[in-house]
Amino acid sequence: MSEAGERTAREMPRALRMGLVGFSFAAVASAVGVWGVGFLRTGPPPVAAKVVRTASGCNAYLTIQTVGSIGYGPRPSWVSYLVQNTKGQWVHSTIFVLPSHCTIHMTNYEYDGVTPLRNNVFGRVTGTVGGKEYVTGDVGSKKYSTSTPVSVVDGATVPAHTFTVPALGINVPWAATTASNLCAVAPCSPKSPHDIDKITFKTGAAGYYRWQCIVPCGLNFLDGNGGPMQTMGYMQGFLAVEQS
Amino acid sequence: MAIDQELYRPPPPVTPPEGGSWRQRVIPWWPHPNILTGILLGAGGYALGHFLGNVIAGNWARFGNTNMNDVALIIGYLVATLGFLVGIGALNYPVAKIFGLDPPLAKAAPRGLSRYFAYTPDHKVVGWQYLIGMLIYFFTGGMFALAIRTELLFPRYHSHIFNPETYLTIVGIHGTMMMMMMTSVIVGPFGNYFVPLMIGAKRMAYPRLEALSFWLTPPAYIILLSTMLVGGFPTGWTGYAPLANEAVQGMDGYEVAFALMALSLIITSVNMIATIVDFRAPGMRWTRLPMFVWGALTTSVLTALAPPVLFAGLYFMGMDRTVGTALFVDAHGGSSYLWENVFWFFGHPEVYILALPGFAIAAELLPVFTRRRLFGYNVSAAGMIGVCFMSWFVWQHHLFVSGINADMRPLFMLTTEVISIPTGFIYLVAMATLWKGKLRFEVPSLFVLAFYLNFLIGGVSGVFLSDVPVDVTVHGSFFVQAHFHYTIMGGLIFAFFGAIYYWIPKMTGYEMNKTLGWIHFWVMFIAFQLTFIPLFIVGELGMPRRYFEYAPKWATLNQTASAGAYAIAISMIIFVINLVYSMVWARKRSVENPWFSRGLEWQTATPPPPDNFERIPLVLSHPYDYGNPIEDIPVADLRGVPTPAVLAASAAGVSGGSDEIDDPPGPGAGPGDRGGEQ
Ligand SMILES: [Cu+2]
Ligand SMILES: [Cu+2]
Numbered sequence: 037m038s039e040a041g042e043r044t045a046r047e048m049p050r051a052l053r054m055g056l057v058g059f060s061f062a063a064v065a066s067a068v069g070v071w072g073v074g075f076l077r078t079g080p081p082p083v084a085a086k087v088v089r090t091a092s093g094c095n096a097y098l099t100i101q102t103v104g105s106i107g108y109g110p111r112p113s114w115v116s117y118l119v120q121n122t123k124g125q126w127v128h129s130t131i132f133v134l135p136s137h138c139t140i141h142m143t144n145y146e147y148d149g150v151t152p153l154r155n156n157v158f159g160r161v162t163g164t165v166g167g168k169e170y171v172t173g174d175v176g177s178k179k180y181s182t183s184t185p186v187s188v189v190d191g192a193t194v195p196a197h198t199f200t201v202p203a204l205g206i207n208v209p210w211a212a213t214t215a216s217n218l219c220a221v222a223p224c225s226p227k228s229p230h231d232i233d234k235i236t237f238k239t240g241a242a243g244y245y246r247w248q249c250i251v252p253c254g255l256n257f258l259d260g261n262g263g264p265m266q267t268m269g270y271m272q273g274f275l276a277v278e279q280s
Numbered sequence: 281m282a283i284d285q286e287l288y289r290p291p292p293p294v295t296p297p298e299g300g301s302w303r304q305r306v307i308p309w310w311p312h313p314n315i316l317t318g319i320l321l322g323a324g325g326y327a328l329g330h331f332l333g334n335v336i337a338g339n340w341a342r343f344g345n346t347n348m349n350d351v352a353l354i355i356g357y358l359v360a361t362l363g364f365l366v367g368i369g370a371l372n373y374p375v376a377k378i379f380g381l382d383p384p385l386a387k388a389a390p391r392g393l394s395r396y397f398a399y400t401p402d403h404k405v406v407g408w409q410y411l412i413g414m415l416i417y418f419f420t421g422g423m424f425a426l427a428i429r430t431e432l433l434f435p436r437y438h439s440h441i442f443n444p445e446t447y448l449t450i451v452g453i454h455g456t457m458m459m460m461m462m463t464s465v466i467v468g469p470f471g472n473y474f475v476p477l478m479i480g481a482k483r484m485a486y487p488r489l490e491a492l493s494f495w496l497t498p499p500a501y502i503i504l505l506s507t508m509l510v511g512g513f514p515t516g517w518t519g520y521a522p523l524a525n526e527a528v529q530g531m532d533g534y535e536v537a538f539a540l541m542a543l544s545l546i547i548t549s550v551n552m553i554a555t556i557v558d559f560r561a562p563g564m565r566w567t568r569l570p571m572f573v574w575g576a577l578t579t580s581v582l583t584a585l586a587p588p589v590l591f592a593g594l595y596f597m598g599m600d601r602t603v604g605t606a607l608f609v610d611a612h613g614g615s616s617y618l619w620e621n622v623f624w625f626f627g628h629p630e631v632y633i634l635a636l637p638g639f640a641i642a643a644e645l646l647p648v649f650t651r652r653r654l655f656g657y658n659v660s661a662a663g664m665i666g667v668c669f670m671s672w673f674v675w676q677h678h679l680f681v682s683g684i685n686a687d688m689r690p691l692f693m694l695t696t697e698v699i700s701i702p703t704g705f706i707y708l709v710a711m712a713t714l715w716k717g718k719l720r721f722e723v724p725s726l727f728v729l730a731f732y733l734n735f736l737i738g739g740v741s742g743v744f745l746s747d748v749p750v751d752v753t754v755h756g757s758f759f760v761q762a763h764f765h766y767t768i769m770g771g772l773i774f775a776f777f778g779a780i781y782y783w784i785p786k787m788t789g790y791e792m793n794k795t796l797g798w799i800h801f802w803v804m805f806i807a808f809q810l811t812f813i814p815l816f817i818v819g820e821l822g823m824p825r826r827y828f829e830y831a832p833k834w835a836t837l838n839q840t841a842s843a844g845a846y847a848i849a850i851s852m853i854i855f856v857i858n859l860v861y862s863m864v865w866a867r868k869r870s871v872e873n874p875w876f877s878r879g880l881e882w883q884t885a886t887p888p889p890p891d892n893f894e895r896i897p898l899v900l901s902h903p904y905d906y907g908n909p910i911e912d913i914p915v916a917d918l919r920g921v922p923t924p925a926v927l928a929a930s931a932a933g934v935s936g937g938s939d940e941i942d943d944p945p946g947p948g949a950g951p952g953d954r955g956g957e958q
Contacts, residue, residue, distance in 0.1 A: 053393055054393065054863070058860060058864065069423065072508070076446050076449075076508065077441065077442065244440070257526045258525045259526060259611075261526050262526030262527060266445055266514060266528070267528075
């Protein structure tokens with residue numbers, strides 16, 4: 037009986053304490069939840085290409101660089117793409133905003149060295165205007181001092197990475213420099229050894245198109261397929277083709 | 281026969297210590313090990329472990345360019361878990377005993393609310409801890425489900441809420457967290473709380489192991505969530521190799537978290553089996569065991585045997601990812617099939633670890649609400665044992681399209697179809713109990729009816745999936761996803777909520793609000809159908825799981841499913857409001873035994889006193905003898921074991937054999953044992 041009496045006497049404070057514990061728990065949980073949603077939504081920013089419209093049509097200029105190790109951020113040693121925004125600054129991103137029904141002039145400053153392809157099929161340039169890329173620099177043992185068209189390369193000795201957009205039929209093996217003193221911190225200075233690879237392709241209808249590097253370039257990951265190969269902002273991205 | 285005199289004598293009165301009142305000896309909550317000291321030592325342990333890992337493996341070539349040291353992370357997780365357990369006092373007792381000392385603070389265990397945040401051997405407190413803990417797991421996993429459904433609101437184009445790898449991580453955490461939770465969601469809270477009450481015991485067999493089994497789950501929860509901070513994991517809850525081998529550090533958290541949960545399950549099951557086998561009150565024969573206890577027992581047999589296999593697989597994976605073994609790497613002599621087989625050798629019994637407790641709850645509640653004897657009690661128990669046994673012979677149905685030897689497929693198709701026979705036993709027993717019964721439509725019985733309906737849809741679609749031709753067509757699609765959500769969410773979770781509404785009046789002495797309960801049920805039931813029926817259809821049309829984009833023609837069906845998911849979330853908010861309103865605000869006293877159950881757990885005081893029963897009860901009759909002329913026979917004599925003469929007469933007449941009378945309180949029982957319960 038005394039126990040029951042004690043319980044009645046303590047009833048209200050107990051309820052109050054339970055409420056307080058519950059309330060503080062709910063407050064902490066919702067704060068963590070809000071932070072969590074924000075954290076999960078972080079990702080590389082979309083970066084727009086420079087668009088020039090003339091009477092003859094739409095032209096857009098997209099300039100990127102590929103670097104063997106980004107040198108900063110949470111994954112400093114990972115191979116990465118960077119893109120130039122309309123102000124000319126280098127941004128670490130792989131989400132490129134392009135206008136629809138437009139000719140895209142894409143330039144890649146390739147600061148990374150050669151990583152062999154596993155499947156030579158991806159050594160072929162497809163989906164670009166004329167089925168060609170234009171290389172200044174090394175293509176395997178050949179050296180071009182002026183921009184030279186290339187339509188197929190040796191997968192074992194030439195590419196650093198690829199720019200592959202399955203939905204648009206695009207595949208470009210970026211020819212790599214064969215020099216050894218590679219740039220290790222982005223953005224790289226043009227003094228570092230590099231190839232300049234240019235392509236032109238046409239965007240069709242608006243859409244969100246996935247692109248991916250096919251070279252298994254995730255160094256020290258099993259089969260080279262982990263890490264940067266599976267992460268937005270490194271070896272995969274989107275072409276956000278917007279209605280224009 | 282003098283044994284009862286010795287064992288069931290009330291404990292001697294405790295005298296206050298010299299030079300002060302007893303009250304002063306009650307130490308406040310903060311110097312006692314509790315969840316905060318646990319977190320503190322856990323964080324310290326993480327730092328220490330991470331440092332050690334860097335010392336050991338900091339300059340290993342395999343981590344050279346990845347900027348991620350898996351060794352440091354895994355050792356960090358493990359030492360953090362150890363630190364948490366030390367901090368919460370899990371090791372106080374064993375360590376003190378090793379040195380022949382009195383367990384520290386044993387006499388001054390925390391009272392009141394703070395004991396719910398401490399390491400306690402009180403099975404009812406552990407039951408509550410599990411209930412709240414598993415609800416937190418469930419709601420967190422549910423938030424991730426909402427994130428999935430939000431991403432899938434729109435098929436593609438500028439509508440993405442998350443990055444693809446973030447989406448995969450969300451799917452993975454949702455799946456893993458829910459699977460970890462579901463394995464414990466019934467046996468953890470209700471098993472720990474009610475099995476001793478239902479079999480007439482004062483406690484579980486191994487109270488400290490019981491506490492340990494719960495306190496392994498918070499580190500598992502934190503570690504699983506922490507995977508988001510280190511890149512997430514791409515594999516979903518199945519962790520397939522070789523994707524798991526090439527994944528970033530988030531994979532390590534999946535391994536450690538799942539392994540901790542496996543450990544927790546093994547510990548729970550050992551405790552549960554020992555308790556049910558050894559701690560039954562006199563007269564609680566096997567043929568009088570409540571169906572819920574049968575369910576807890578058969579589930580525990582599965583959880584004693586299946587999680588060790590998972591644990592081994594996760595250990596292999598950890599070795600592959602840290603010290604560079606190649607158990608799952610084909611190129612170096614391992615086999616990714618090894619993971620698939622090990623995982624599903626655990627994973628399919630796991631399916632029944634989820635199904636059996638749901639059936640047990642449903643079979644336990646049905647007789648109460650129909651006022652009928654459970655039709656075919658023996659058949660139902662046999663069905664559970666049959667499922668328990670058969671579930672070891674079906675796992676390769678998950679590998680039909682993996683390229684296994686094609687001759688294996690008919691064999692595993694057959695075993696999978698055969699297991700639906702014992703499952704059908706359990707199901708049909710329930711239907712026969714309902715037949716011509718006068719069902720009372722209370723909130724718990726509604727959840728039980730919904731359980732049977734949902735499980736019917738889930739089970740029948742499962743029979744389809746066991747057929748190789750069908751499985752080859754819909755494998756990896758939303759059809760499979762809808763199927764197992766019908767059995768697990770539609771089955772187990774509905775049973776779980778039924779159990780909450782059924783037993784909360786017993787656990788607290790307060791009523792749940794009935795109107796809010798009805799609203800909760802109907803919103804949840806309709807929303808559940810709205811969510812998963814469209815997913816059967818999109819799956820049948822070919823939409824694969826685990827993709828964050830889909831064909832625009834499936835948008836309407838996906839949006840319907842998403843709307844349903846939001847409605848389920850609303851029903852959960854209604855439930856939480858009901859729980860808080862009924863337990864904290866309204867606090868309306870429940871009548872004793874509001875459902876007029878014959879279950880032994882309802883015969884003792886409400887809420888149950890610290891030792892459950894004043895004396896070990898003498899069980900006199902079957903728990904489901906409703907509507908029989910002998911219903912008047914009480915289920916048990918709560919005055920306990922009477923004098924030897926009366927006992928002998930009763931054993932000869934109505935009750936259990938004399939071999940069950942000298943039911944020992946179990947090894948290790950002593951005055952110090954109940955320190956935490958006082
Ligand atoms: Cu690459
Ligand atoms: Cu299975």
